[in-house]
Amino acid sequence: MRGDIIARRKGAKRRNKRDWTNLADEQAKANLESFPDQDWSEYETEDEMFDGNHQKSIDKRLEKLDEAGSKFHWMKEKRYARMFSEIEHKLTGALGKGEYDWVDRRVFDQVFDQSTLMAIYKLMQQDHIDTIEWPIARGKEAHVFHAKSQSGPVAVKIFHTSNAVFKGLMQYIEGDPRFGGLRRRHRELVNVWVQKEHRNLMRMKKHGVRVPESLVTRKNVLIMEYLGDENGPSPRLRDVDIENPKEAFEILLEQLRIIWQDAGLAHGDFSEYNVLIHKGEPWIIDAGQAVVQHHPKAKEFLVRDITRLVQWANKNGVDVDLAESTLYVIEEKESPK
Numbered sequence: 376m377r378g379d380i381i382a383r384r385k386g387a388k389r390r391n392k393r394d395w396t397n398l399a400d401e402q403a404k405a406n407l408e409s410f411p412d413q414d415w416s417e418y419e420t421e422d423e424m425f426d427g428n429h430q431k432s433i434d435k436r437l438e439k440l441d442e443a444g445s446k447f448h449w450m451k452e453k454r455y456a457r458m459f460s461e462i463e464h465k466l467t468g469a470l471g472k473g474e475y476d477w478v479d480r481r482v483f484d485q486v487f488d489q490s491t492l493m494a495i496y497k498l499m500q501q502d503h504i505d506t507i508e509w510p511i512a513r514g515k516e517a518h519v520f521h522a523k524s525q526s527g528p529v530a531v532k533i534f535h536t537s538n539a540v541f542k543g544l545m546q547y548i549e550g551d552p553r554f555g556g557l558r559r560r561h562r563e564l565v566n567v568w569v570q571k572e573h574r575n576l577m578r579m580k581k582h583g584v585r586v587p588e589s590l591v592t593r594k595n596v597l598i599m600e601y602l603g604d605e606n607g608p609s610p611r612l613r614d615v616d617i618e619n620p621k622e623a624f625e626i627l628l629e630q631l632r633i634i635w636q637d638a639g640l641a642h643g644d645f646s647e648y649n650v651l652i653h654k655g656e657p658w659i660i661d662a663g664q665a666v667v668q669h670h671p672k673a674k675e676f677l678v679r680d681i682t683r684l685v686q687w688a689n690k691n692g693v694d695v696d697l698a699e700s701t702l703y704v705i706e707e708k709e710s711p712k
């Protein structure tokens with residue numbers, strides 16, 4: 376039996392939910408390094424806080440919506456205003472302090488469009504989510520929130536329905552009658568992506584890969600098992616010093632082998648950013664891009680994943696090579712008698 380992997384967070388500080396903003400900023404920076412050409416300006420921190428001036432009446436709230444711009448006009452419709460007033464108290468943990476203050480905050484403008492709010496509303500009605508408590512991280516494709524449900528804490532991954540690249544393209548196409556419905560089609564594409572992550576996670580889990588259990592999806596929202604405790608999410612492999620990196624390497628190589636041979640998939644974005652050290656074990660996350668073995672790029676993705684793992688191991692003083700590790704992953708094992 377293997378013991379737990381001993382991992383210490385780099386630096387003495389243990390992250391908690393209050394410093395999620397720093398975490399998000401660090402991640403944004405990491406993203407910036409990996410994608411230098413992308414326009415990240417909209418991910419910059421919104422520091423403005425409002426002075427807790429609590430507006431209580433619906434009218435006041437709607438005025439506020441007006442100020443926030445046309446994006447939220449739909450909320451003025453009675454049924455949406457009612458729907459939102461039903462759930463807003465369950466969102467405040469993640470959405471800033473006073474009522475509707477969040478509307479002015481860029482992060483919520485970015486994440487909670489009409490379709491997303493409706494999806495969250497339905498998930499709350501169906502008891503998949505009780506309250507959304509605080510943001511864990513924001514990536515280029517999604518925000519992840521810590522939420523409570525009747526069966527315990529969950530992680531809610533909300534995919535952006537519109538990203539910077541898409542917005543850039545839109546200005547050349549929107550309004551051209553020859554190419555209507557692009558926004559809708561883009562949203563549908565995002566929804567398919569969410570389904571793909573859900574199914575990839577379920578398939579990996581079924582074959583014994585240590586991934587968070589994917590529980591349910593709706594539109595661009597995926598709810599999964601939360602990896603962490605009440606203070607914050609479990610750290611990424613990137614953020615910890617591992618005491619026994621050779622063992623961590625072996626466990627992760629075995630996970631890649633199971634993903635390939637048993638689940639028939641290539642993860643496709645394996646890296647020290649997409650492994651969380653939870654309860655002394657490495658857990659693999661972020662499976663949206665995983666592809667089936669007969670996908671034309673599957674082998675290329677697999678080799679890239681193994682390369683990243685081997686590079687991580689080498690960086691941590693473990694003497695392993697790519698060829699041998701690749702052989703281990705792709706060579707069929709004798710089935711136990």
Ligand SMILES: Nc1ncnc2c1ncn2[C@@H]1O[C@H](COP(=O)(O)OP(=O)(O)OP(=O)(O)O)[C@@H](O)[C@H]1O
Nearest residue numbers: 512514515516517519530587600601602608660661
């Ligand atoms: N189930 C979970 N429990 C706790 N934290 C999680 C969970 N899933 C994701 N996270 C946190 O959220 C971050 C982003 O998640 P994930 O990598 O799935 O999203 P992403 O938007 O595809 O990220 P990126 O594109 O930046 O790689 C992770 O690095 C991790 O810190």
Ligand SMILES: [Mg+2]
Nearest residue numbers: 514648649661
């Ligand atoms: Mg990720």
